[in-house]
Amino acid sequence: MLKFSANLTMMFTHLPFIERFEAAANAGFKAVEFWFPYAHTPEEIKAALDANGLSCVLFNMPPGDFDAGERGIACLPGRQVEFMDSVSLAIEYASIIGTPRLHAMAGRMPDGADRAKYEAVYLENLRYAAAEIGKYGFKLMLETVNTRDTPGYFLNYLSDAEKIRQDIGSDNVKLQLDIYHVQVIQGDITMNLRKHFAQIDHIQFAGVPDRAEPDVGELNYPYIFRQLEELGYDGWLGCEYRPTTGTMEGLGWIKPWLVD
Numbered sequence: 555m556l557k558f559s560a561n562l563t564m565m566f567t568h569l570p571f572i573e574r575f576e577a578a579a580n581a582g583f584k585a586v587e588f589w590f591p592y593a594h595t596p597e598e599i600k601a602a603l604d605a606n607g608l609s610c611v612l613f614n615m616p617p618g619d620f621d622a623g624e625r626g627i628a629c630l631p632g633r634q635v636e637f638m639d640s641v642s643l644a645i646e647y648a649s650i651i652g653t654p655r656l657h658a659m660a661g662r663m664p665d666g667a668d669r670a671k672y673e674a675v676y677l678e679n680l681r682y683a684a685a686e687i688g689k690y691g692f693k694l695m696l697e698t699v700n701t702r703d704t705p706g707y708f709l710n711y712l713s714d715a716e717k718i719r720q721d722i723g724s725d726n727v728k729l730q731l732d733i734y735h736v737q738v739i740q741g742d743i744t745m746n747l748r749k750h751f752a753q754i755d756h757i758q759f760a761g762v763p764d765r766a767e768p769d770v771g772e773l774n775y776p777y778i779f780r781q782l783e784e785l786g787y788d789g790w791l792g793c794e795y796r797p798t799t800g801t802m803e804g805l806g807w808i809k810p811w812l813v814d
Contacts, residue, residue, distance in 0.1 A: 557791065558812070559611050561795075564795060566578060575602040579608055589617075590617065592616060592647070596647045603651065610651050611654065628679045629663065629672040648690070653692075655730075660707060663707075663708050676708065681723075684722055687726070688724065692726070698735055711740055728754070728755035730757075732794065733773070737772075748781075751785050754787075757789065758792035759791060765796050766796060768795065
């Protein structure tokens with residue numbers, strides 16, 4: 555049976571962040587994920603998880619100046635020391651919270667920039683991150699992001715992510731496949747799931763084109779979910795979508811998949 559985690563950055567947003575944990579548990583979720591935990595202490599988040607019988611399966615390393623439009627710093631020349639500090643902070647949080655997967659957001663590359671220069675920095679930083687978090691048994695996640703939502707993002711295609719993963723050469727580097735992003739930029743969801751399945755350690759999803767619930771839009775998610783069952787996927791499926799009205803009002807799609 556498939557397992558679903560609630561993304562608390564995008565779901566239950568009518569509540570303060572810490573109160574979303576209880577809301578997720580009451581909705582039937584056993585796990586959560588979120589973009590960034592750093593506005594709260596790791597002890598606060600751990601307490602919210604424990605109080606509601608939840609596990610946290612994923613969060614992102616610090617993204618740089620998110621409010622200014624930065625979407626990660628892993629590929630940015632001149633920011634290597636800041637990246638190393640971000641790895642240390644993420645490890646501190648993950649160690650206390652008990653989160654096994656950390657996503658290093660690649661960052662945006664300016665128009666006309668030398669891609670090879672950015673890739674060299676990206677590889678250097680990811681090798682460092684993989685080694686550091688590997689000491690704690692954590693996995694480093696690589697996620698492709700579409701350029702419609704995030705123009706200039708460095709990592710867009712699964713084939714590029716797989717090449718980067720192989721170039722890093724660490725067993726704890728895995729693919730984080732967001733079905734929404736893949737559909738927007740390259741499509742062919744089922745074949746991409748099959749092709750990269752062995753290296754996928756986390757999957758996220760949303761309806762396309764509006765990033766709403768999975769029963770809204772152009773994708774047939776019941777079919778996709780059945781394909782994942784047939785492939786034997788035993789990881790988590792992150793509900794990383796923006797509810798059309800309210801989170802609870804849009805959760806009808808999940809009822810056949812939730813189990814006690």
